[in-house]
Amino acid sequence: MKLETTYQSNNYPIIVEHQALDQLHPFIKDYQDVVLVVDEHVYNDWHETLDFITTENKAHKLVIPSGETTKTLSYYEKIIEKLLAEQLTRNTCLVAIGGGATGDFTGFLASTLLRGVDFIQVPTTILAHDSSVGGKVGINSKHGKNLIGAFYRPKAVIYDLNFLNTLPYTEILSGYAEVYKHALLNDIASVKNIEAQYPNEQALASLKDIEYYLFKGIETKLNIIVQDEKESNVRKYLNLGHTFGHAVEYQFKIPHGHAVMIGIIYQFIVSNILLNTNYDILHYIQYLKSLNYPLDTIQSFEFESLYQLMLKDKKNNQTGVQMVLLNAIGDPQVKHVDKAVLSQAFEAFITYFKK
């Protein structure tokens, strides 16, 4: 399956297939230098394939630590200086092979190396179906996630679903949050459908028909970002669950999607308070439990520090916290929520998880 962005110019293809990696070569063959930037776990599982690609394309290969540990300025400095030592020119393409962190980090490298070189996203996780599309790249600050970065489009997204075969379940859970989020942004039928497809851990771990849901998720995201690349308005909808989620992720260092799922539940509670919606909170909590999301961390939540982190979210544009709330499933809006409401929702939220 293949999608293409529909910006006015500089569009890029998104290929979502088993064996999609076989289609990488034509995208990189004409560069003077190609650098594969590979997550170490991915490299361990797929070194034969990746070594073949390296040799075939006379590429440089850089194996980097897995996850968010690369997304610091000190690691960025180490790697960009290493690349610059190779006397690369602007006729260089970086290829990010890994999860969301690898894509974010490599994309930021590409956006700033020699004032910008090309890059290609090769996502290897479910989570990265989301982060690899849309051109957000960046690293973390000591004040919060992704606060240093750019909007910088890849030249292609090549999503080889074979990579998903070696994903541990915790990674599947993390990625599933964004797939589920895209269903919530679509309509109630999408949500019922996906909950029926993946009612429990066993079903989700099988990843049966996941191509369909990934494709739908990417489609939902594309429809939004071509209207608003730089997140002035509707792109903010994609942050559903992320305001509280990012704060939780940053403070407790839990996987991104686990935190987003928690943020989605919190958002339902805020909506019930502020918008007089009537979401069945227990249903959503029960669904997360059926999928076996680890929720024990919630015991340690404390409002004030999470609130301070929420204030730092870069989507804020005035005093108070900007959140995406669902008027109804499929009907998001951006609301400023004041501290009193956030606090009230927080108290309600933790009550559900008290032992």
Added chain:
Amino acid sequence: MKLETTYQSNNYPIIVEHQALDQLHPFIKDYQDVVLVVDEHVYNDWHETLDFITTENKAHKLVIPSGETTKTLSYYEKIIEKLLAEQLTRNTCLVAIGGGATGDFTGFLASTLLRGVDFIQVPTTILAHDSSVGGKVGINSKHGKNLIGAFYRPKAVIYDLNFLNTLPYTEILSGYAEVYKHALLNDIASVKNIEAQYPNEQALASLKDIEYYLFKGIETKLNIIVQDEKESNVRKYLNLGHTFGHAVEYQFKIPHGHAVMIGIIYQFIVSNILLNTNYDILHYIQYLKSLNYPLDTIQSFEFESLYQLMLKDKKNNQTGVQMVLLNAIGDPQVKHVDKAVLSQAFEAFITYFKK
């Protein structure tokens, strides 16, 4: 005098006037946060004016060291973390008030802060008439100048010529190199005219009629960059004198324009060898001496290390060094020059300066 870029979209005005700073307010009044990033020397000379602007706009003010010392990753980290600690949002405008280094550094901050916030260039030197226009921002790597950066347009360039009143002569000399370069890219009449206007140190130090030449220089540059913002082809012409110049500047830490003037002379010699031109090298050396450019550093030049630095220039796109050469005054071209020719030109070059 006012110019406007002519890109397809996202154009910006360039105001070149005495008292141009009076026109800053409307550009920044609607931002939630404004941060003035001011070169310390400029602040020393102009603190009353700048404090007034800070107060008038309820701006943050950040006084930074003068010159290239700010253009390191470690200083960048210090400042971006400091800004992020202020809980700025994307509705922020950075205002760079200083020379080229301040603009480069502040622009790079703006391009990466929260994935990009707006910025305005307020150049205070002659050199910055060049660097403040065109959207090149960046910092230095340990492998060379400006190797880490972006193409990122300012929202406006506000060039208050009053700042030039406090420029030391060495700064005037440095800036004059780019003004002279723009004349060389124009035509022989421009060169004769500017040499007649500024035949010696006394004339140049007076800065009489400098507005005209700055305006002409910006116009020349604009004509080129709107055709080729990202330096794929004609924008490379603006690097006249810069291939050798950057290497000299990086190795000997002399002012940018002093190095560019040396690079311009070197380029004339390469042209005479490679293009069979017949430039009167002694004329150009004599002109530099009349203006009192410090040329003693040339005694310490050594080919091999400068060649290695030239190889690292990011404009290279294959083996060998890419240089701008003048077929004739006003008729630049980009040529790959091999090591043998570079070396031959170098030997000829230093012969002129042997004691």
